[in-house]
Amino acid sequence: MSVFECDAFQHHESVHFFVDKLTGMKAIIAIHSTDLGPALGGCRMVRYSNSAEALTDVLRLSRGMSLKNSLAGLELGGGKAVIMVPESWNNDPKYDGPERAELFRAFGRAVDSLGGRYITAEDMNVSVEDASNIRRSTKYVVGLDTGMGDPSPFTAQGVFVGMRACIKRAFKTSSFAGLTVAVQGLGKVGWRLCEDIHKAGANLIVADIVDETLQKAKAEFGAIIADKDGIVTTSCDVFAPCARGGVINEDTIGQVRAKVIAGSANNQLSNDTLGVDLHKAGILYAPDYVINAGGVINIAPEVQGVIDHKWVAMKVAGLEQTLGEILDKSMTEDRPTNEVADEIASRRILDARVKPMQAA
Ligand code: NAD
Numbered sequence: 001m002s003v004f005e006c007d008a009f010q011h012h013e014s015v016h017f018f019v020d021k022l023t024g025m026k027a028i029i030a031i032h033s034t035d036l037g038p039a040l041g042g043c044r045m046v047r048y049s050n051s052a053e054a055l056t057d058v059l060r061l062s063r064g065m066s067l068k069n070s071l072a073g074l075e076l077g078g079g080k081a082v083i084m085v086p087e088s089w090n091n092d093p094k095y096d097g098p099e100r101a102e103l104f105r106a107f108g109r110a111v112d113s114l115g116g117r118y119i120t121a122e123d124m125n126v127s128v129e130d131a132s133n134i135r136r137s138t139k140y141v142v143g144l145d146t147g148m149g150d151p152s153p154f155t156a157q158g159v160f161v162g163m164r165a166c167i168k169r170a171f172k173t174s175s176f177a178g179l180t181v182a183v184q185g186l187g188k189v190g191w192r193l194c195e196d197i198h199k200a201g202a203n204l205i206v207a208d209i210v211d212e213t214l215q216k217a218k219a220e221f222g223a224i225i226a227d228k229d230g231i232v233t234t235s236c237d238v239f240a241p242c243a244r245g246g247v248i249n250e251d252t253i254g255q256v257r258a259k260v261i262a263g264s265a266n267n268q269l270s271n272d273t274l275g276v277d278l279h280k281a282g283i284l285y286a287p288d289y290v291i292n293a294g295g296v297i298n299i300a301p302e303v304q305g306v307i308d309h310k311w312v313a314m315k316v317a318g319l320e321q322t323l324g325e326i327l328d329k330s331m332t333e334d335r336p337t338n339e340v341a342d343e344i345a346s347r348r349i350l351d352a353r354v355k356p357m358q359a360a
Contacts, residue, residue, distance in 0.1 A: 006052075008059035013039075015059070016114065020106035023099055024086035027107055028054055030062035031079040031118050035352040038116055039079030040142070040296065040303060041065035042123030043107065043134075045093045047085045058082040060245075060267050065296070067345035068289035071322060072315065074300050077349075079118040083107060083126075093125035104130045108137025116140050121299050122151070142302035148309075151295030154316050155264050156192035158294025161320040162286050163197075163238060163262040169327050170259045170284045171237070177201035182226065182236040182258065185243025186213045189264040189292075193242060194221055207231035208243070238262060246270040248285075253277050262286035275338035279330070287341040290323050 003015055013034060018027045028051075031039045041062060048054040058080050066078025086103070089095035104126075111120050111134065121143035122131050128150060134141045143151060163181075168174050181197050182205040183190050194204055194217060204223035207230075208214050217223040226234050232241075232252045239258035241247045245267030248256065253274055261268065261283060268288045269275060278285045294316045301308040326344065330337040 003055065006055060006059060008056045008063075010059070010063050012059060012062065014117075015055075016110070018107075018110040020103070020110075023103040023106050024088055025103045025106045025110075026051070026054075026084045026086075027081060027110055028058045029079065029081045029110065029114065029118055030058040031114075032059075032062040032077070033066040033349055034077040034117055035349050036066075036070060036077050037075040038119050038140075038303070039065070039077040040069060040074075040119045040121070040300070041078055041080040042121045042143075043081035043083060043126050044123035045083045045085055045125040047091045047093060048082070051084070054082050054084055064266055064289045066349060067342060068293050068296060070345040070348045071290055071341065072293040072297055072300075072319075074296070076119075076296075076300060076303065080123075081107070081111070081118070081120055100130070101133045104133035105136050108134040108141065111140050112138035114140075119303055142299045144302070147302040148298050148307060148312070150188070151298045152188035153192050154298040154312060155292050155295035156189045156196065158297070158316050158319045159189065159193050159240065159242075159262065159264050159291050160196040160200075161317060162291035162323045163240070163260070165320045165324040165327060166260040166262045166284050166286050167238070168324070169331070175201070179203070179237040180205060180235075181238040181240060182206070182231050182234050183240045183242055184208075184228070184231045184247065184263070185241070185265070186210075186217055187242065190240070190242035191217075193240060193264070194223070198223075202238075205231065205234055205236055233257060241265040241268050248274055248278070250274075253281075256281075256283060258283065260284045260286070262291055263288070264292040266292065269338065272338060272342075275336035279334075279336040284327065285337050286323055287326065287338045289345075290326060290341050291319065293319060 016029045062080035069076040180203045186208045198221040206223045207226045207228045233255035238260040240263035242264045249270035297315045
């Protein structure tokens with residue numbers, strides 16, 4: 001497996017591989033950039049088929065964190081960690097045997113060895129309790145129950161206001177009433193988002209792999225249930241991917257019928273050039289790392305040891321304007337939204353890099 005030759009390797013500052021013999025932990029931490037500050041990004045635990053797949057994932061995600069933290073105006077760089085689910089856990093990332101706590105403690109030691117260049121938090125299949133176990137070995141972890149808490153409600157709130165910025169431009173209205181929104185994935189973010197969308201008067205189409213959740217959405221929101229993959233190309237006004245990445249790919253792109261794509265999943269486009277195709281097709285795409293920044297905004301004060309809910313509320317509400325400016329620039333300059341967002345985010349990182357060092 002090569003690192004530098006990997007397509008997803010884009011001038012990352014460093015990539016670190018960790019193994020803990022006792023717990024079977026295999027983890028990769030990628031630090032994309034520390035130009036704006038220490039690299040902040042969550043840790044996810046996934047059943048990867050091999051380490052090359054884990055590497056590609058962590059490289060794409062860590063770059064995404066650099067861009068996300070930059071555009072959100074945070075003094076933080078971008079990094080990410082992935083842990084491969086140990087085979088001894090029957091490949092179940094939610095396994096809750098006694099070894100789980102020890103594995104996250106070992107991961108904490110790995111994070112600590114980087115001396116604060118990388119700060120971790122929860123992500124997919126890594127809970128607040130797992131974060132507490134990481135905290136037993138390192139101070140470089142946020143999103144603890146003693147801190148700013150679960151970031152998901154803030155991610156959902158950011159997606160909702162970002163979706164409104166898209167609706168304003170695509171349908172010339174700021175009202176959700178009468179629109180149809182298709183949400184893929186009714187987890188911590190997707191469910192909260194559905195609550196807001198339902199309250200705002202839109203119709204919901206939903207998909208998930210858990211039938212019980214779907215039945216609950218049908219009962220509570222009058223949602224129509226769609227196939228988990230078919231929902232990507234279902235007839236609707238807005239499609240919100242809130243489950244996994246890569247749902248807009250070579251196979252699905254020609255069949256998307258929504259006018260807007262706005263959801264929380266990271267890396268929604270399987271590759272960046274698909275943004276060009278969406279733009280040409282007149283589909284307004286909210287770049288994922290812009291619209292899903294609510295969660296990282298929520299945990300950012302904790303890095304400074306501060307609890308500041310007022311600041312978080314103000315910053316998350318501000319995502320509507322940040323995204324709106326990107327969408328407007330994309331329309332004025334006739335360029336894909338993801339290209340515009342990348343440019344603005346990268347510019348801030350580059351400016352920080354070339355700033356002369358302050359004299360001591
Ligand atoms: P989650 O694990 O709580 O929810 C994911 C949901 O998707 C679950 O209900 C799961 O059953 C469902 N699902 C899984 N595979 C599916 C499939 N093939 N089709 C349909 N549904 C499927 O995760 P979450 O915290 O709600 O995050 C959702 C997405 O948003 C993830 O991609 C995550 O990386 C991203 N994200 C989350 C946050 C956050 O604050 N939680 C922040 C930024 C980005």
